[in-house]
Amino acid sequence: MTHAALSARMDGLRSSAIRDLLTLTARPDVISLAGGLPDPDFIPRERISKAAHDALGDPSSVQYGETSGLRRLREVIAERESSKIGRALDVSEVVITHGSQQGLSLLAQVLLDAGDVVVVEEPAYTGALQVFRTAQARLVPVQLDEDGMDTDALEAKLAAGLRPKVVHTVSNFHNPRGAVLSAQRRAHLAALADRYGFWVLEDDPYGELYFGEKPPAPLAALSDRVIRLSSASKVLAPALRVGWLHGDRKVCEAVELIKQGADLCGSSLTQQIAADLFSDVEWFETHLDKLREGYGARAKALVTAAETELSGRARFSEVRGGMFCWMDFVDDVDTTELLGAALEHGVAFVPGSAFAVEADLGRSARLCFATYPEALLVDAVGRLRKSVTAGTA
Amino acid sequence: MTHAALSARMDGLRSSAIRDLLTLTARPDVISLAGGLPDPDFIPRERISKAAHDALGDPSSVQYGETSGLRRLREVIAERESSKIGRALDVSEVVITHGSQQGLSLLAQVLLDAGDVVVVEEPAYTGALQVFRTAQARLVPVQLDEDGMDTDALEAKLAAGLRPKVVHTVSNFHNPRGAVLSAQRRAHLAALADRYGFWVLEDDPYGELYFGEKPPAPLAALSDRVIRLSSASKVLAPALRVGWLHGDRKVCEAVELIKQGADLCGSSLTQQIAADLFSDVEWFETHLDKLREGYGARAKALVTAAETELSGRARFSEVRGGMFCWMDFVDDVDTTELLGAALEHGVAFVPGSAFAVEADLGRSARLCFATYPEALLVDAVGRLRKSVTAGTA
Known part of the structure; x- marks a missing residue:
């Protein structure tokens, strides 16, 4: 070229x-x-340093790992997420990614063809825009207010014939808008996903960082059309490059296949560190x-x-x-x-x-x-x- | 879906x-x-553990990093690679990737459209096949023998009208064939790249692991149509997930842009560890x-x-x-x-x-x-x- x-x-x-x-x-x-x-x-940093030292006592911490992630980390994430969504997640429904940004990127490759419609929030997380533009999706924005995405506006577009493959939302403490999607709108969005058959990508890296009231239950608790993404970057350290996603088993399998080609696997070392810190529940x-x-x-x-x-x-x-x-x-x-x-x-x-x-x-x-x-x-x-x-x- | x-x-x-x-x-x-x-x-492992401990004394080791990689690591890679290819590489020509597998995957996204021709070796590295198939490229194999890719066979295909966008080769101690591309064939392949304007992806994770004679100078020493990839996985540890590529500046810039969407950045922690180990020249x-x-x-x-x-x-x-x-x-x-x-x-x-x-x-x-x-x-x-x-x- x-x-x-x-x-x-x-x-x-x-x-x-x-x-x-x-x-x-x-x-x-x-x-x-x-x-x-x-x-x-x-x-x-000190806790991470101790975890790194402990992890490096084990030869598996320096070797290639499974594409879907270290089993111990997937287990602790499955356990934490199960309590959030109110049903028992199986480990096979969880894929560890290189930050949740990689999760978004892999999902776009699995779910989208060029020209597919993706609903994004206005304003939107720029990292999501970049992923969907790279996938050559057609972006359709829906306005955001203090209660998150205006699901009535989305429903009007759907009623008028819009057929998105994917709806992306930063449900908690929105980047950049700060908004939290209300419980009522969560229920509405989940019902629309079930009715119109689109996937909701619930992108939630900030949900644990509430200052007063805890946010409502995740969208993933309300519909099996939801793929939920989160990350250790905001609660432990960005440099671990540990994110995860869970949802539909077939989607997870496809993500894992694409990830094989994308980077073979994540870091066994940083995944062991993350597993150590997340499973030390009292400390965490x-x-x-x-x-x-x-x-x-x-x-x-x-x-x-x-x-x-x-x-x-x-x-x-x-x-x-x-x-x-x-x-x-x-x-x-x-x-x-x-x-x-x-x-x-x-x-x-x-x-x-x-x-x-x-x-x-x-x-x-x-x-x-x-x-x-x-x-x-x-x-x-x-x-x-x-x-x-x-x-x- | x-x-x-x-x-x-x-x-x-x-x-x-x-x-x-x-x-x-x-x-x-x-x-x-x-x-x-x-x-x-x-x-x-002990040396990695010490490096991890040292790195974690610095707050930047736990933060997000630059998409193109930790500057200190890029510098030490630029220095090592400069001595291999016989000219001074600038840091801006080096991109750190999540293993060289990510390098291949990003390059396929930058260089290929669906239907483009990619020449691969027969037998081929399966990770490369997976990347090029995901990119929906048309794969054209060229036979491999004990001296690496049969460049006469490639030239015959080019003379017959084949116009590949990319030629992929594992130049040293081929996976799976074990072959080393001879000096004569390197010169031939580089000349063909210059003449026909395709990119050569020189995928070289094993070049340092020679048991007797050192392999000939890299293809990247012979043509500016070569993008050279390598990795710390075989010489330090797979779990660092540190690979790199260098070559044409515009290609590197495009790879960096795609990497932003793919995963924002690599791990500052494992990149500091790799920089520490590579720059301890006597130990390494x-x-x-x-x-x-x-x-x-x-x-x-x-x-x-x-x-x-x-x-x-x-x-x-x-x-x-x-x-x-x-x-x-x-x-x-x-x-x-x-x-x-x-x-x-x-x-x-x-x-x-x-x-x-x-x-x-x-x-x-x-x-x-x-x-x-x-x-x-x-x-x-x-x-x-x-x-x-x-x-x-």
Whole structure:
């Protein structure tokens, strides 16, 4: 293939806006609310180090592993997920993936042909958009509000003849919108899946990070048309690259077959570490409580400061968990332009347009409160106010 | 998608024969020459454990990393590869992948459209066949002999009008055939790539494991139409899931973009471990020498025993490195049938047909000598002779 042909192929793909921004915002003088990174101080490095040492006592920790994942890890995930969905999951229904991003990518390869319709949320998780665009799917957005995907709007599209193969939703503490899909809408979406025969990909990396009330039961509890994905990245460590999916057995088998070609298998070492940490239930629950408390305090600090400093200028989503707050300017602020000014003032965020499918999200932005302690978040909001004021002076 | 539709899609894929056999041969009474597994005793677990401990002193070891890989690892790979190909590789030309299997899979997604022609070797590495079949490529095999791919046969096909997008070769200590592509054929293949404009995927996980003479310089030294892939799996540990590729900058950029959607990034932890071990040059070279000596002794033990026990019944490839010996029965033995008898006698191998594209390889088989010490290999050959004798009694 010529360079020109390759470039054309590359132009068909969009680089993840967040990834590119990470490069821009890596300057040491910038407080970046742009990334979706856990705070390394909240990652249990010593516990991981001990688990690594223990794992490496066993020769199987350095060898190739099964494509579907280390059996002990699949067992502990099956057990945790069974309690969430209220029925006993068999180990054969669980596939370990290289983060839940790989799960999405493999599912797209299994379930989609070019031109198939995929319903995504508006705004959407950019990593999902990238996967579905690579699969050459036709993306149809459905609006999101504080209660998650507007399932009435989805039903109207279905009634009008839309026939999606897949509906993708980040059900808990949505990236980027922060929303939680309400129990009523979960039931509605599950019923629509059963009626119209599409697959729901319930993408849930943040569900454990609730600050007050626990989110409603997963969609996977309500329909066997749901494939549920989650990950150790937000609750243990991104570097373990451990995610998982469960659902329909035939789909899991197909995912496993595609994964053989994609990478043979995951890391036996990081999977043993994850199994060790997840199965140390007392330790893990205490760890989760610390994360909820820590991230909850940060969310509160950010939103309180932002509502004070930008009072009358912008509205902020109610943050009930996860890592993100969504900001909507009430007046005519272009957040992509604002990012330039913000970087000059030493603060960064992701402009709403990065998450847009069809809508104009030019006045919105995503703020991540997970990476820094409260004082720095308050400092960041001050810098943000200055850049807004400078832009409208 | 219905179960029937999913099954149909799954039937379009072939499960890796080796993977399925691994299940069959996992019985504790079986000496398996079927897998392609390094001996865990040859994997430096203590050194990895120390590296893991050191890495985990640094918060970046648990965080998300760059999609193209940890910079320090890319630097050390660029340095090692530069010395092999005789020119200075820039770090931007190196992408770290999740084993070289992921490299193959990403390259197929970047370079191939459905229906494109891919030249593969006959017999072929099954993991490559799986990748190219998933990409819906048209596979055209070219025969392999003791000097690697028959490039005259390839040239004849090109002269007759064949226009491949990609030519795949395992250039050193071929899996499964054991062959090394001769220097003359390397030059020929590189010249054909330049003339006809196809990409050569030089898949080289075994090149460091030479028992006597070092293999000729890589194909990547001879043409900029070569993308070179290799891996830490055979020289350090499979569980690190560290592979790499280098070559054309535009191709590397496209691979990185596809990798973003495929899995965001590799493991910062295992990449730091690999960087640590590769950059400890004195230790690593001593370690490589031990592997060469250890595996070399095993190869010699297996081939000597096999040539004695099966004298007149089968021929064996000359083993100069890597992990595999190729066996051809001279009389009418069906190795797939033989495997059944062999398992009853407590030994396993991979029948030649698992590696066949178009040829009849029913009398051949692949024997892996890497996993067991010499005495067990000799025992395995004794069991193999018994099963051959039983089959023809």
